[in-house]
Amino acid sequence: MRFISKISLSDSRVITVLCFLFIIMSIHCTGIYASIYVNGFGETGYYPRLNDPGKTVINQQRVRLNMSGSKGIFSYKVWSEAQKNGSGELRPEWELLVPEIFGELNGKSFFVRVGKQQIVWGAADGLFINDVVNPLDLREFLLPDLENIHRAQPSVRLQYRRSDWLAESVWIVKFDETKLPDIMTSNIGNSAMAGVTIPLVFHDSEKPPVTFSNSEFGFRISGLIKQWDISLNYLRSWRDIPTYRGTVNVSETEGPTLIMTPFYQRISSWGGSFSRPLGTTLLRGEFSYIPDLLMETTETDVSKMIQGQDFLTYFLGMDYVVYKARIGFQFAQEIAFGDAELLYRNKVDNVLTLLLERTFLRDTLQCTIFADREFDQDDLWVRTEFGYRMNSKVKVMCGSHIFTGKESGHLGMFHDWSNVFVKLRYSF
DSSP states (O other): HHHTTOOBBHHHHHHHHHHHHHHHHHHHHOOOOOOEEEEEEEEEEEBBBOOOOOOEEEEEEEEEEEEEEETEEEEEEEEEEEEEESSSSSSOOEEEEEEEHHHEEEEEEEEEEEEEEEEOOOOOOSSSSOSSSSOOOOTTTTTTTTGTTTTOEEEEEEEEEEETEEEEEEOOOOOOOBBBHHHHHHHHHHHHHHTTTTTEEEEEBBBSSBBGOOOOEEEEEEEEETTEEEEEEEEEEOSSSSEEEEEEEEEEETTEEEEEEOOOEEEEEEEEEEEEEEEEEEEEEEEEEEEEEEEEOOOOOGGSSSEEEEEEEEEEEEEETTTTTTEEEEEEEEESSSSSGGBOOSSEEEEEEEEEEEEEEEEEEEEEEEEEETTTTEEEEEEEEEEEEEEEEEEEEEEEEEESSSSTTTGGGGGGGGGEEEEEEEEE
């Protein structure tokens, strides 16, 4: 074990190649020659700002190519994508990505998937409570499709099914961070240095080396007890948003300087979820508990600038079906156990969400409205989207994103991003 912990995996591209070789070797060694299926789409999207229509939040072109195949219990998938945001603020001119590439075996009682993949454990609408296995790409906040927000990682996923129960384990080879837009990074940095009067210097972040001992792992068990669908999970990982550590450097000529270094904390997350149908109503909920999570404080004393506190996050929700429309309510809280006055937050944050979904015209027209109200931040986000499928290949989508509230709020900081949008997709 000591020898293995010293092995370093150099680069995500190497891991992607290894995943591809695994797929090829599995096909060759098992004598399985799977048929190849190729599909994809091209899409263009335009998101002009409401307060300045000539300045877009997103002016995006995307081309996706999916290749998959299966034979018996073996299958594989490669998802590649090229995308560009012509606004020039949030992405480089072009990104060539391989978001997922994996091979899998699916037997009667077991499932194994190896490769770069997305792992989703959460059950909340628009909230990330247990859905923290993979980091996120928030450079465009939550404006894109959800599948483009999760950042897949090289992983091994094992599942064992027995009767009404499913046991799952995951091993994530390489740490990756959540990508944030400049506006969120600036808010984090400003909070970390609030009240500081001496000169500041920001160092590059300290990322955990890619070794076996620094890999991430988790376990999840889910099943049915009478009519209750329940799950429990544990994840040992690195927090994918940095915390700022301060040290003072004293120079004889320039005096003291505060050096701020972002680092990533090793954390343990405990969580679970439940749901139960009650006629046409679905009762559901989810919780996550993280002990000793390090946060920046209001203290100017370097030794007290970060403090560990326990955090509990949960939601309770109900889904209704009314005239073929799904109406979902969620009430969520994030509770800090300890002296929250030292943190840049309230002791309890309260959130209420509303989701309405309905299809019309034999499912060719899809309508979605999602509202997220954060009471303690006094801000609001409303997302509306209408999608019309003209035929089997062409789909047109339009809608809007409205942000209101204080500039210091989780949602209000995006008030300049309020927009309308239109997207055109051609599938092949």
